[in-house]
Amino acid sequence: MNNKKPLEHPRRPAVFFDRDGVLNVDTEYAFEIGKFVWINGAIEAVKAVNDAGYFAFIITNQSGVARGLFEEKDVHLLHQWMASQLAEHGAHIDAFEYCPFHPDGAVERYRFASNRRKPKPGMILDLLNRFPVDASKSFVVGDKPSDVEAARAAGLPGYLFQGGNLRNFLVPLLGQSK
Template sequence: MSSALEDQARRPAVFFDRDGVLNMDIGYLFESHKLVWIDGAREAVKAVNDMGYFAFVVTNQSGVARGLYEEAHVQQLHDWMADELGKIGAHIDAFEYCPFHPEGTVERYRQISHRRKPAPGMINDLLKRFPVDAERSFLVGDQPTDIAAARAAGLKGYLFSGPNLETFVRPLLLVG
């Protein structure tokens, strides 16, 4: 049984899928000049921050396994996104990505991974690293695999189909 102090230290989290939720899904995005934010995406992250929630990104990046770009490109894009969010006083607490795919062309990335959604590995890893109140946490994704990953990790999952992420997320923050 956890103590009241431990419960107090725990915070809810919002787990965001990246492509199709935070930014337009153009397929195998790795260049910042091609990133187009979804309407309200930056403001949604700021709302999550302002409510005291953790903000996480969990994204499959099979383009690495397919040889289309390197892990360094994913990290550079995430750094750029973090800088852009910082301009409005928003932040992501952790970016997690899975570079693996069982049909990859790059041998070291050609594998089944417990971190690739719909598996819950990225979410579970974050739940271990951060003091997250899972009961009050949720994931926002745009694909059934995102929702499946959330459920497998014991979280609520919400399917986002547009048009404005802030409008979608704000009422969910009040439900928790």
């Protein structure tokens, strides 16, 4: 008879990053690798999250897909490129989540109001269900009120990043010294 309990993954806190305006300069519908510009301190911020033992997640509305400006494959290619850039600095994102839907979309299959589109909390809730996250120590970093609204709707604190060095903004939230 085997009395061993199944292995449980220890719960860890998470940082949920909005993408455009937080990790990269928001150029409106960013999807081209050649036009992507990291925010000052963004790579170092993700590394600080990794080093602190937190999950690092991206939650991003990508209505450009619904608007017919680019395709989902373009979002995936950009996220793969971001992951490779982060890896060169010893950093990583644990999961990239995006919402391609918009109720006013030009592409019919993406034209609806999704619970994953911020300010709805769907992307956050999906990640909380998929990963062993300690929600009591987790938070969202965004650049728009809709990011903070999504955080609150998921029961997490949300912080508005309004520019500057992302690492310097983030590290005090992790409880580390600069």
